[in-house]
Amino acid sequence: MNIRKSILEYLDPDLVGTMTSKAENIQQATKMTGALATTIISTGALAGTTFGQDKKLPGKIADVLNFALTLEYLEDEFYRTAIGSSGLIPRNARSVFEQISKHETAHVALLKSVLGSKATAKPNFDFTAGGAFGDVFRNYQTFLAVSQALEDTGVRAYKGQAGNLQDNAKILTVALQIHSVEARHAAEVRRLRGEKGWISGDSRGTLPAPTQAVYDGEGNVTQGGANLAGLAGLSNDAITEAFDEPLSKEQVLAIAKLFIKS
Amino acid sequence: MDKTLKTGVEPTNLDAETSLSSRRSFIKLSSAAVLTAFAFGALNPETLSARTAFHGLPIDDDKARSVDLGKGDTGVLNYAYALEQLEAAFYTQVIATPFAQMSSAERAILTDIRDHEIAHRDLFKTALGKKAIPALQVNFTTINFNSRDSVLGTAKTFEDLGVAAYNGAGQLLKNVNFLLLAGKIVSVEARHAAIIRDLISPTSASFAGDDAVDPATGLDKALTPAQVLTAAAPFIRTPVTAKKLPTPRS
Numbered sequence: 001m002n003i004r005k006s007i008l009e010y011l012d013p014d015l016v017g018t019m020t021s022k023a024e025n026i027q028q029a030t031k032m033t034g035a036l037a038t039t040i041i042s043t044g045a046l047a048g049t050t051f052g053q054d055k056k057l058p059g060k061i062a063d064v065l066n067f068a069l070t071l072e073y074l075e076d077e078f079y080r081t082a083i084g085s086s087g088l089i090p091r092n093a094r095s096v097f098e099q100i101s102k103h104e105t106a107h108v109a110l111l112k113s114v115l116g117s118k119a120t121a122k123p124n125f126d127f128t129a130g131g132a133f134g135d136v137f138r139n140y141q142t143f144l145a146v147s148q149a150l151e152d153t154g155v156r157a158y159k160g161q162a163g164n165l166q167d168n169a170k171i172l173t174v175a176l177q178i179h180s181v182e183a184r185h186a187a188e189v190r191r192l193r194g195e196k197g198w199i200s201g202d203s204r205g206t207l208p209a210p211t212q213a214v215y216d217g218e219g220n221v222t223q224g225g226a227n228l229a230g231l232a233g234l235s236n237d238a239i240t241e242a243f244d245e246p247l248s249k250e251q252v253l254a255i256a257k258l259f260i261k262s
Numbered sequence: 263m264d265k266t267l268k269t270g271v272e273p274t275n276l277d278a279e280t281s282l283s284s285r286r287s288f289i290k291l292s293s294a295a296v297l298t299a300f301a302f303g304a305l306n307p308e309t310l311s312a313r314t315a316f317h318g319l320p321i322d323d324d325k326a327r328s329v330d331l332g333k334g335d336t337g338v339l340n341y342a343y344a345l346e347q348l349e350a351a352f353y354t355q356v357i358a359t360p361f362a363q364m365s366s367a368e369r370a371i372l373t374d375i376r377d378h379e380i381a382h383r384d385l386f387k388t389a390l391g392k393k394a395i396p397a398l399q400v401n402f403t404t405i406n407f408n409s410r411d412s413v414l415g416t417a418k419t420f421e422d423l424g425v426a427a428y429n430g431a432g433q434l435l436k437n438v439n440f441l442l443l444a445g446k447i448v449s450v451e452a453r454h455a456a457i458i459r460d461l462i463s464p465t466s467a468s469f470a471g472d473d474a475v476d477p478a479t480g481l482d483k484a485l486t487p488a489q490v491l492t493a494a495a496p497f498i499r500t501p502v503t504a505k506k507l508p509t510p511r512s
Contacts, residue, residue: 092465093465095465095466095467096465096466096467096469098467099467099469099470099471100470102477102480103470103475103477103480104480105480106477106478106479106480106481107480110479110480110481155449158445159442159445159446159449162432162441162442162445163438163441163442166438166441169433169510169511170433170511172432172433173429173430173432173433173484174481176428176429176432176445176448176484177429177481177482177483177484178480178481178482179445179448179449179452180425180428180429180448180449180451180452180482181452181470181475181480181481181482182449183448183449183450183452183453183456184452184453184455184456184469184470184474184475184482185456185469185470186453187452187453187454187456187457187469188456188457188460188469188470191456191457191460192465196371196374197371197453197454197456197457198374198378198450198453198454223385223443223446224385224389224439224443226388226389228381228385231381231384231385231388232380232381232384234377234380234381235377238374238377238378238381239381241374241377241378241450242377242378242379242381242382242447242450243381243446243447243450244445244446244449244450244453245446246442246445246446
């Protein structure tokens, strides 16, 4: 395994873990107590520093956020339409999709408020994807399939943009905080479909063939420049499940395009 | 894999006072462990042996010395490595001593998660090489591995904490490749969190409940290393400090 050469060249050569005395540590732990309740990014902090400052947003960051906003528009309208479609979602699953829908609506509002006047307009959507999912709002299984594809795509989309947000710590953190929520959604919807919550290899499982692009590349076993096949005696399924893979903006838009009319 | 991959930081000699302090703490912990085991009705050989079962991590109080994570990206990766060690040790024990009436579906899920955490742990260990912190000693005396509620409740705590830790640590990383690597892992931790929460409260809003995801913003939590280490401290016998980690930009 040659991972050290590929990753360690970035690390500070002077560093070693440092032993400190237990007494010092106890003092430090005592100081930390009570800090737990505070999250790094509170809503108030975000509002104070980024809301209403859209003119100062660098173009590169605005582009990423508008890309994210387009995906959130898509998800938000998808779930609102589904919840409004009588007889679609079984009673016992309604609380799941109401929760997801609530988050997508919040994500749209959050991104729009950060972007301000730079926010892109909501496209018109066709959730049947030109007829491929013609009964998406009449057939619960079709709805679940599209939901899973959208959520797994969302996870990959945010992951692929993290590097483009590195210059802005606050916005990067917000994007990560959305990213993990999309992953929670994805896992729950997969479970409702009888799939594992995680992605094995590049398998789309029981999803129809048009969704394969959502999973292409997930079979990657090279992390940090090293081939992890055989690591700790684990199967390739376990190794690929342990790492979700990014998609580029172009790859995501090629998937999203199926659902965008104009 | 070359030999140095297996070597962590070499222990240094601590002064007498520190050793004594360590020993006192250990004795206190031992008493507490027995009491806790009683309280949970879990005083059986399996539960007690849990304390020695992790990858040969010994209960040797002379080795329970404080470890600092280091600075820069190395420190942040060691921080992740510490958390993955904790998770991997926990799920290894969960599968080694399954709670009563663990269903085959639950066993399959918990085994998958164990394997994912081992993959994360070993990736960091390998990547960090000589800069890796040593294997940490865990302290699971408050967990009743015979109890589904205790095991799943702890799993939920660890997974939510892991998600918040990675979310908060992303901005601390300078190298964009490490940021991507953290991103690849955090979404898997979030998938774990959702599935564990669903095992506890099936087909409810809990998988992304309002206690985890702020309903007003739709944002998961993001915590600083100091916050995360405070929350994790009861489960890690080896004291871990993060004195030189980068400071979050607020």
